[in-house]
Amino acid sequence: MIDPAEVFLQEAAELLEQLEQALLDLEKSPSNNGLINTAFRALHTLKGSGAMFGFERVASFVHDFETAFDQVRKGHASSSRDLIAIALMAQDHIRTLIERPNDADTSVGESILTNLREVLDSSSSRPGGEPKSGRINSDIRNGFDEGKPAASGKTTWHLQFRFDEKVLINGTNPLLLLDELRELGECGVCAITDAVPLLQDLKADVCYLSFDVMLTTEQDRSTIEDVFIFVADNMELSIELVQQIAGTSSFATVPPIDSPNGEQILAETGVASQVVVTKSQQQELRQDQKPAVEAVGDQRGADTAAVGRKDTTVRVPAERVDELMDRVGELVIAQARLSQLAEKSRDLDMKAVAEEIQRLSSGLRDVTMGIRMLPISALFGRFRRLVHDLSRELGKPLELSTAGEETELDKTMIDRLADPLVHLIRNAVDHGLENPAQRAAAGKPPTGHLKLIARHSGAEVLILVSDDGQGLNTAKIRTKAEAQGLISPGQQMSDFEINQLIFHAGLSTTSEVTKFSGRGVGMDVVKRDIEAMRGAIDLFSTPGKGTEITLRLPLTLAIIEGLLIRVGAGRYIVPLSLVEECVELSAADDVRSKGRNFLNIRGELVPFMRLRELFEAKTPADLHQKVVIVSAGEQRIGLVVDQIIGNHQTVIKTLSKLHSEVTSFSGATILGDGSVALILDIPHLVDLGAKDEKNQKNKGKEAA
């Protein structure tokens, strides 16, 4: 059984996110009623569920917030920048109230509400200010609910609803709901008693009644729906527009024009006697109301579509998906084994089945991976708030543009990417972007521009964070690096190489530590985080033009494409995304390389290392050694191996922590024959090779 409070927390987190997005969007288009309504709906649901699950303080704060915000919705106040800022603060306060109720200070909430009211009052009492009452008001009416006809006036709605049998046990009192409906307007209620059983079968705690209500009201559909907000999941409710009566207040009961079924119900339940519109009148009405009816039809279509969408989403705990992935991983291994057996066999049927299973398991693998994939918009969305806050706090007008939000990434990756990206964005805004005066001096527009772009590139996802700020101060980095002894003074280095030093621990170029960045722990942590995800980080900076940081990430952490190689008796996997090409180690290179380990690849010198030596292979070397050329950061390295076996779908298994001191492998996988192959961690392997070489050189010196 899932804890209901847990469900609320999850729901609340989503609602708060919705609210935040809506508020931030609202800042850009203040009169967008769709957004105002989204925000309002989120608030309303929060209030309702909060009260239901016993989060009283949340409910009461949200209630006050909602009341204030209602003025915006009604068009009495406009959504100014100040209002949005306060609303965002209020949203944070709600989050605190929900997540850490003990830390939440009531006085904070009160001061937020006071501010909110002040801002609202000032915006609504501004003489001749926003064309609020006229335009916005009608906009709201128009945009608010598609179910509401364009012209104002009273509308008659036909409501049919039936509660779940257990609704009484859950503490709902249908009579109160009916009272609430009556408050909305003139209301004719008919209880349908068909389902009431004989007395001996009657259970006192079961609700047998369903209701048929004709409601004439000035309110719109969503207000009516709101009456049922807490029981909506436990009831069947249909709300149909019957007729709109402009300027009249008379109570008219008209069966739904386009629903013969409704007429039938009414007749059955005795309401038919109240029907005052004859068939021919209906015919006329039909003509008059055509647009309205169409609108209703559309609305209903949209509703059904929305319901359909709702039903197709299933919330599943992440662990279950992980478990599914594990199982699929094992299936892929077993299938590889089967394929291997089938290859040896002469049985055609068996071969056919093996192929079929291969096809199925690779399909299953893709689907399962797909389940874990989330669009990166989930991540980018969070940063809009961050950028908004940074921009206000630092007084740097700032525009964030994002692209490629639909790019999908493994959920675990999305979670683990959040921190590094926050660091990068803070750095960009705090260090990269100049303040408006500096920008003006540099001849740039006052508003800084920050770009977040995600896109696919082969088996990788690239995430670009770029700003149009001042770029890195290469000279300053150099001085600092020299002061810290990272490089020797006067060492020959390109600007590019110097810039890469900012990924070194302890190197931060701002002199003072700000709230946002400058502690010098940022970039090296970012690099480590990204590398832990088998990703890479590239940095390009142009002085005066800006900085561009590219994160290159694998699509998933669970399965990679690998190149299976053999060194001595051991088999290893090289991640295929890092492999550039494979060449044969010519006898000439082999002999010559005793002195220097370089290959000439189309005119470019590529250093290589012999994995046999590194792994201390004891078996005799193969006659024709191969070189796998991999990219390690900016350079290309050749790995000399005995044999290249081929592509391998690699299900990654982590190494035991007993092997935590072994850095040259990032994991292991199980091959088709059931044996284990280790996955090479190329960057670490290259480091290891470099150290090894140094040691040997030193030894050589000592010997001499």
Place this chain on the structure above:
Amino acid sequence: MQTQSCDQSGQFLMLALADEIFALDATLIREILDPAPVAEVPGARPFLRGVINVRGKVVPIADLRVRFGMNATAFSPDTRFVVLEITLAGEPVTVAIIADKVHDVTGLSLDSMSKAPPIGMRWEPEFIMGIGKWRDDFIIIPDLENVFN
């Protein structure tokens, strides 16, 4: 679990390593396997130089003979892999060890056991939790947490 103190009795798995008999707390044993291909892990500590596939999991295989400085002989028909689940720094870790021969599971009265004598031993005393007698032979109860740290 393997830190079980020496003053109770319990079920122990007897296994031979080179010419010595070791006793392992039977509650730690997950399974006993026939030798399977071992993938070498270059760069790992000498006694932990391989990994094996145990039902789809990659499990390190330890050669305690190397750890205890004994002669490591080639696999014989009696060689078995004993898969254990031990606790290291509060976390469960699955590890396999090579046994030259697995005897049986025996109830041992731990009263007959003594702490490792500080002298007269060729092994480091912290690897050994106690020494006992079984069928006129001396048996060694290793302190697995120290052995694997």
